[in-house]
Amino acid sequence: ELKVEQNPLFLSMQEGKNYTIYCNYSTTSDRLYWYRQDPGKSLESLFVLLSNGAVKQEGRLMASLDTKARLSTLHITAAVHDLSATYFCAVDSTYSGGGADGLTFGKGTHLIIQP
Amino acid sequence: DAGVIQSPRHEVTEMGQEVTLRCKPISGHDYLFWYRQTMMRGLELLIYFNNNVPIDDSGMPEDRFSAKMPNASFSTLKIQPSEPRDSAVYFCASSLYPSSTWVETQYFGPGTRLLVL
Numbered sequence: 001e002l003k004v005e006q007n008p009l010f011l012s013m014q015e016g017k018n019y020t021i022y023c024n025y026s027t028t029s030d031r032l033y034w035y036r037q038d039p040g041k042s043l044e045s046l047f048v049l050l051s052n053g054a055v056k057q058e059g060r061l062m063a064s065l066d067t068k069a070r071l072s073t074l075h076i077t078a079a080v081h082d083l084s085a086t087y088f089c090a091v092d093s094t095y096s097g098g099g100a101d102g103l104t105f106g107k108g109t110h111l112i113i114q115p
Numbered sequence: 116d117a118g119v120i121q122s123p124r125h126e127v128t129e130m131g132q133e134v135t136l137r138c139k140p141i142s143g144h145d146y147l148f149w150y151r152q153t154m155m156r157g158l159e160l161l162i163y164f165n166n167n168v169p170i171d172d173s174g175m176p177e178d179r180f181s182a183k184m185p186n187a188s189f190s191t192l193k194i195q196p197s198e199p200r201d202s203a204v205y206f207c208a209s210s211l212y213p214s215s216t217w218v219e220t221q222y223f224g225p226g227t228r229l230l231v232l
Contacts, residue, residue: 031218042206045220088158092218100146100213102160102171103221 006106021074021109023089031092032072036085079113119224127230133195136227140209148208197231
């Protein structure tokens with residue numbers, strides 16, 4: 001059974017600070033996804049990471065993937081209040097094959113950024 | 116494109132009633148997924164379709180749950196009879212078929228908030 005673990009689950013930080021959210025998964029996977037969810041809203045896609053060493057950046061968010069360690073990180077640089085949300089990582093359990101699969105999600109990291 | 120469309124957005128019903136949730140995926144997408152989100156269990160995959168064919172329904176909790184995709188632009192998730200523990204937000208998502216070097220994300224709809232009394 002594929003397991004996805006995020007930490008921390010809750011994070012309160014001040015504006016201007018840097019922090020990293022970690023996502024570990026239990027089996028070999030082709031793809032790692034990061035989503036953002038605001039309260040009462042749907043999931044917004046942030047990144048899809050496909051290969052070892054992949055790094056993607058969008059604004060103050062940067063995601064990386066280490067498939068050997070089965071670890072992805074989401075780094076927040078100089079946090080601002082607007083980044084307050086819950087962040088989920090998810091893994092597509094398709095393995096070296098074609099097609100797509102349903103996602104297995106972590107429990108999410110509830111991030112609060114205080115002015 | 117309007118994105119993934121779900122209806123209704125909110126549903127309140129009484130235990131024992133039948134509930135039908137609807138989803139229209141993004142035009143041209145090959146995959147359609149149904150997920151459920153609760154505080155206790157988080158986000159869970161229920162079932163997904165590829166080209167209208169159910170591929171994996173191992174996440175469907177009980178026989179009370181059923182899903183269909185009669186055509187490429189419409190899917191339903193039905194709960195009959197509904198129970199209070201079915202209360203959750205149900206999301207539909209869609210995506211394209213991935214290549215060996217490229218994968219597009221799964222696009223989520225706004226969700227249906229279901230409350231079973």
